[in-house]
Amino acid sequence: MRFFKVFLAAFLAFVAFAGLCIIVLMVIIGKALTTEKVTITPNGILVLETGQSYHEQKVVNPLGAFMPDEEKEVPGLFQAVRLIENAAGDDNIKGIYLKVNGSPGGFASTEELRNALLRFRKSGKFIYAYGEIMGQSAYYLASAADKVYLNPKGGLDFTGFSTQLPFLKGTLEKLEIKPEIFYCGKFKSATEPLRETRMTDANRIQTTQFLGELYGHFLQGVGKARNIDTAALHGYANENMIEEPADALKYKLVDGLKYDDEIMTELKNKTATKQDDKINFVTLGKYNAGVELSSGSGEGRIALIYAEGDIIDGESEKQNTIGSETYIEEIRKVREDKNVKAIVFRVNSGGGSALASEVIWRELSLAKKVKPVVVSMGDYAASGGYYISCMADSIFAEPNTLTGSIGVFGVMFNMQDFFKNKLGVTFDGVKTAQYADLGSVGRPLTEGEKRFIQNGVDSTYASFKSRVVAGRKLGAAIVDSIAQGRVWSGIEAKELGLVDRIGGVNEALACAARLAKLSEYRLREYPEAKDKISRFIKGLGAEASVRMVKKELGVNYELYQQLKDVQQLHGRIQARIPFNYKF
Template sequence: MRFFKTFLAALLAFIVFAGLCFVVLLIIIGKAISSEPVTISPNGVLVLQTSQTFNEQKVVNPLASFMKDEASEIPGLFQAVRLIQHAATDDNIKGIYLKVDGNGNGFAGNEELRNAILRFRKSGKFVYAYGEVMTQQAYYLASAADKVYLNPKGGIDFAGFSSQLMFLKGTLEKLEIQPEIFYCGKFKSATEPLRESQMTDANRVQTNEFLGQLYGNYLTGIAQARKLDTATLHGYANENLIREAPDALKYKLVDGLKYDDEVVSELKSQTGVKADEDVNFVSLLKYNSATSLSNGTSDNKIAVIYAQGDIIGGETDKQNVIASENYIRDIRKAREDKKVKAILFRVNSGGGSALASEVIWRELSLAKKVKPVVVSMGDYAASGGYYISCMADSIFAQPNTLTGSIGVFGIMFNMQNFFKNKLGVTFDGVKTAPYADLGTLSRPLNDVEKRFIQSGVDSIYASFKSRVVAGRKLDAAVVDSIAQGRVWSGTDALRLGLVDRIGGLNEALACAARLAKVSEYRMVEYPEVKDKLSRLLKNVSGEVQESMVKKEMGVNYDLYQQVKAIQQMPGDVQARLPFNYRF
């Protein structure tokens, strides 16, 4: 009898607990799918943080509203640019306060934001920037402000750019793992970390070249804003003159050394706020919640398709991955919609699967036959990212976009000695044909198999170049000379004919409208961002897991992603950059 009493009590407790969990879940869902109106009171100062990362598309956090977090939606890059443009004509916004506290975006992304700030200044409204410690890219954004202030005990990193790659050849040798690598293009350096102990001469040449281009653009932008010349700025870095905050003031990189409260006092003066009152600071995320950006009301539509991340085959629910099946569906939908007059394809990708790149290229080529297709390049549009771009009617890139890298490679691993000598594992089996086990990790490839694989890589490389020849209307010999897996800056890509214009999303959108011969239109965006409830039920666990891993690994998260990328390479010919460059 005591057992049954205990069992029933436990069962009742479980039912009550489950019921409470269900009620809490309903509350969470209710708050996630509902939204309270957000308003902006007059005399506001829009706050931008240089550390804020903007993906190409907005990111929705379905739990934020429950947690009273104003960042229930982080706008995409183009959305952020349009919000800054909107603020220029918003009577409730008097100026921008740029909080310089790290760098959250790549080169081309920062270029978009910086240009938006410069356009905002033309409205006559003020832009103030303040930071304690400014990284180089964060300072590049800050230099667009009317006034740049630095903490008296802070500093600016102004030492120049560098690029460092990690090489795993020695590690693989110690583990007795033999990478079997096949590639086309003497500059195709994505496999170097597995086959070399240091940069090859070709890779050193190309990295020096595009790094110099990126640095030149960086210095030019700062020189124009600060009314200095690039040679002077270059000298500051070469002689390491900017070591402490007073150095930055002495050499005119900043307008003053002030503490946060002093900058806030100046903002009060600018906005007419009394000394004992608070400045009406409005974060960009709050401003996004309060602002309805018009995508237009015309029946004519321009489809903006965002393609960000690794290119993979198949289908996925993850954001920031270019899965071929997903993009075929979206491109086809835009192609078959007669109200869609043009497609703007925004590419921010270092590449990935060559086959997936080909099938996306094919779908875009079909779309191009019936309506204009314009490509806008982000931080990267290289290798597979360039493959899916090269057929466009017009291609726009920023000067600091990394593009080109027209080359392919394949990687397989022979782990026979690792299994045998390190783990004591051996393999044996039977097969019905000589090459039935081609690609197994348990034995090395023979010479005939190596020729098979290299032939396949050569064929894909030839196809890649032929797509560029046809899409860019260049001579085959010219394409061969600028291919070879070489990475180019946007500036060089324009000179070589790989892109048509230097410009951002605004310029590319205007071009798409011109080619479609429409003066009025409304934007429709793909992929469609799932509603809050769907994202809550389907994706939140994965997003939380990724966020936790990123938080725990910190600066090592990029290394973790690179190792994951290597794991996904075997068995599929790749058209991708040599990992990611961040400076």
């Protein structure tokens, strides 16, 4: 009897504890999902941080509900652009304070934000930028401000662009892992990290070319904003003339050397705020919660479909992936919607599965037959990212978008020696047909199997080029000459006919409206957000795990991500840039 009493007491205690945990969890979820009423009060200053990277669509931050210094939601890139534009006509916002505290996202994303800031300045309102340490990308964004201030003991990097790629061939050799590589295009550098120990001559040529284009655009933007000749700016970098903050002031890259408290005093004076009062800073997330952005007017609708991240087969299991099944459904939905008069397809992708790219291309081609399709390119629209773009009625890219890379590859990993010599594992088995175990990592490929795979790669490459020929209305010989896996800047791509115009999402929407003959329209964004609870729970686990890994690996996190990407290459024909360039 005593046993049952103890057991019952323990069981009831467990039930009570579990119930309490459920209640606490529901309270936490409720707090996280509660949308607080935000009022934007007069005399506000909109705050933008250069260290904040913006995805194409808003990102829910589950930890923001419990961390007062973090936002619950980070607006998407185009949403951020629209918020800046809205602030230009908002009487409650007097200006913008640009906190230069890190490097922004990719160059094309930075270009979109910078152009929005330049348009904001035309309203007559001020933009002040201040930072302690300014990287070049962050400084490029800051150069759009009326005043750029640097900490007197800080630093400004103005040394030019460089890119460094990791090569894994030596690592694979030490592990006795033999990659068996198949590719088309002499510039298709995607497999170089697996088969070389340094850049090939072809890759060095293409990288030198597009890096020079990006750097030239950077110098032109800074030169125009600071009224400095680009040749002089190049000289500052080439001779490393910006060693100290005083050098940045001497050569007019900044307007003054000040500490944070001095900037706060100047902002108070600018907004007629009493020195004892706090400045009414409004973060972009808070501003987003406090204003209602117009979706337009009229009966016609333009669908803005965001496609960001790796192109994969199947469904998009997480945000910032382009799953073929998911995007077929989204594109078909807007194709069949008679209220949707045009589609703007926003692509920010270095590619991925060649088959998934073909499937998405097909669905967009069907949509193009019934309504205009315009593509807007982000930081990357290369390889598979270009595959899904090339059929559009019109293509827009930023000058510093990386695009092209028309080429494909396949990789199979022979891990027989790794398993045998490093782990003591051997393989054996039976099969009912000669090629039933094709793709096994436990043995090398036969010569016949190598031919099969290369034929598949060649066929996919031919299909890719034929899509470009038809979509861009270029001759086959021309496409072949500018394909070969070569990466181009947006400026170069326009000259070659791979891109029609230079511009961002706003310009693409305006073009879509013209093609659809819409004088006014409503904007609808896709993919549409899933239900809040499932999104929160999934996001909470993902965000926590990412933070833990980043904390442990620090600067090595990006290399870790690249090694993870390599695991996805085995056995499928790819149209992608597996390693994003960093400058």
